[in-house]
Amino acid sequence: MAFKETAIMSQFETVIGLEVHLQLNTRTKIFCSCANQYGCPPNTNVCPVCLGLPGALPVLNHQALLSGIKAGLALNAEINSFIKFDRKNYYYPDSPKGYQISQFDFPVAKDGFLKIKTGNEEKRIGIKRAHLEEDAGKLVHDNSGSCSLVDFNRTGTPLIEIVTDPDMRSPQEAYDYLNTLKLTLQYLGISDCDMEKGSLRCDANVSIRPVGQTELGTKTELKNMNSFRAVKTALEYEIRRHEQVILAGGKIVQETLLWNDEKAMTVTMRSKEQAHDYRYFPDPDLVPFTIDYKVIDGVRAELPELPQAKFLRFLSQYGLSEYDANILIADPGMADFFEASLKEYPQAKKIANWLGGPVLMELNNRKMSISELKLTPKELVTLIARVEESVVSNLVGKEVLTMMLDEGKGADDVIKEKGLAQVSDDSALLVIIDEVIAQNPVVVEQIKSGKPNAAGFLVGQAMKRSGGRANPKKLNELITRRITGA
């Protein structure tokens, strides 16, 4: 379905709020001691508790609570020291107990914010609440359509749901928020934040209102977006739909919609009337308790440096450009690699260039993260040093890097084994130079008649003959001396 392009953008203001579900990477599940692991054979990480067998009882995994507190603190939120869990009652085959254990009136964190950069502006997105809960199982539908199967491995995976205030005003802002949030959470190391594996999921609430109106318009909720890009596209679609409906004199119906990525449109999932009454009430199996402020302070003290702080520090401490600093902080592993390399070789700009250039290119080609790469900071700086020492040229250096990664070898080994070191030995070079001079008398005459730039051509020819291994500086020097006798 296509919408007429209209000049209506100016009439309406968009209001967006996001709910992000994040799987925490604790060793065990949130209420039992089953492994919290992705990709295992169906129904292997299960026990009476996460299968919801009669008589089984939940026990809180404190590591999950600490991760929740960590997230709350990183989002500048107030931590509720009163920890309480509630039951959210609904029937679905992936919910083995017939209720989900969640937090209703006392979320672990509330009233925080996240600063994002959108365009050239900085904006503060309010975090309404962040609460802990358990993930559901996974339904697998049989191809024949005759039955559905349930995999309970995911049941009981710790989740934190982070809900924003309705503070975003465009799909782009939502997109920028998601990227900043993801980066922040990755820095905390509490989740792998991988949307493809479902460890990060996002629902969006969107409404529009005439510019200047303070009252919120009727919202719709969007689900089933599988990437940040899809969130943005779905929001763009939905906003246009709202505008068309309202301009045609209609009313937006409050409902939940599913985004269909293939057809690029939203489809009704359930209306407000069909909305569940979840009958929240305190879970009597989990006794509420108060955490000591010292525990919260302990988590605070161990918070890692967050991306924005690191960005500013890289500018001031190492004199990096904003461009370089941005590339480095975009992956906490990259930033750590950068600083580890610096300890071996105190040339910030050069290391940043290598990381942001050839190394990043290799990462993209290989679809890997820096931690998965067979490269140590020590080996990288060895390579950089060899280039700086003119043992290899910049160009050959990049090839050496590729070979190092392919073969898992050190820079010096690769250079030596492949014989890639530049030839700087006069006698060896002079043999080549004499051949080149003999074959290019015209160019030699030009040089003699005062066109020193023509020497470049001879250097190129000599380089070719050397198989790229000649030291270009040395070549230039020797050729000029040979011809002019200087």
Next chain:
Amino acid sequence: MSLHQLTSHALLDLIRSRQTTPREAYADVVARIKAVDPKVKAYVHLAKSEPNFIGEIPIPIAIKDNLCTKGEEITCASRILKGFHSPYDAGVIERIKKSGGSILGIVNMDEFAFGSSCETSCYGPTFNPWNLQCVPGGSSGGSAASVAADEAMWALGSDTGGSIRQPASFCGIVGLKPTYGRVSRYGLIAFASSLDQIGPLTKDVKDCALLMNIISGYDERDSTSVNEPVPDYTKSLVNDVRGLKIGIPKEAFVEGLDLEVRRAVEDALDLLKKMGAVIKEVSLPHTPYAVATYYIVATAEASSNLARFDGVRFGMRAQPASTRKNALLDMYEETRAKGFGDEAKRRIMLGTYALSSGYYDAYYLRGQKVRTLIKNDLDEVFKDCDVIMTPTSPTVAFKVGEKVSDPLSMYLSDIYTIPANLAGIPAISIPCGFSKSGLPIGLQLMGKAFDEEMLLRVSYTYEQNTPWHLKKPQL
């Protein structure tokens, strides 16, 4: 005297002095079951596996049908759990097995412990050994009847609003509901999680202390179990109540209390007074609201606890004949329609309503507030009393079928027992006489949290000076 007629501690003495063996005792009790259970119908089924008789206290025991026991079909006396064979042992079952306890079988109960007569069981009622036309009480009716009929040396039951004490009283035995958190609930199929507690049903007070020694203690798999040291309860068996203060709530002796029951409890009071106890009239002004409060809180929790019985993973699954648009919804609805009995449905509906959006504050939240008031009442009284004494039930055992169509009068059967569950305190029922019709009468003692020792001491003293616990039903 046959082995099955003994108390557990007497049998233990014989085993320890090598006058009999655990195997012999077990066989004797099984023979007794085969002889009289066709009349009493306490058992749902006998244990599938032979016990190994290895351990300190190798006593044959009956297990209520809501305690998960590995390999056994555990159904809460409900059709919906038919076919569920527990793959694991409850915390208490582990403790029983570790102590050498030999499981005789699984005994009857009201469906999901919803009832006070054992009549809501999908297996049909259990009968009172003292009069086979009467109910044994409930919900742990099978546990109480099996012990009273010498079909078990002792039994485990569970108590949410009186489900151990009321049947103990109806069957003339001892039943203790421990302090909430004293015994692990891990593996107890939940009725109302904040009220449920597992406890012993025994032939006398000493057996009660012995069984408490086995089942009490912290379990890290139950967040509500409390990490408090467990005393040796047999040390509380002291025949002395001199100077102890016994509170008598004036609200207890009201309309609806059977005269014979009243007289028996007053006689017990006189006896304890003669023995040196100090009797004090006290007031529990909020207890008249206990039953109403209980039926809000307990049904709310039950409505959620029973949601997992949906036909997806275990137990019964209905195969709906005609499918509408939504086959899943059909399966859910029909499984639960066919799987649950009337009382279960009634309570699920009550509880669902109490938690519904817009009613939560008026019912569940208010119920929890009144619960606090009732607890405060009790705390206040315990500032100056060691125990509180009441009848266990306002009447003796009633006839099978008499109250089954009148849920409200059935609910009132638990009027004296419910406050202890709401407050989380321990309470015991011990025999204190018989009606003219020959049915047992029980009295209840409530104590401070984690002071089961005081209950055992007063009970033991009373028992040592009365003959009631020695009488046996004729079967």
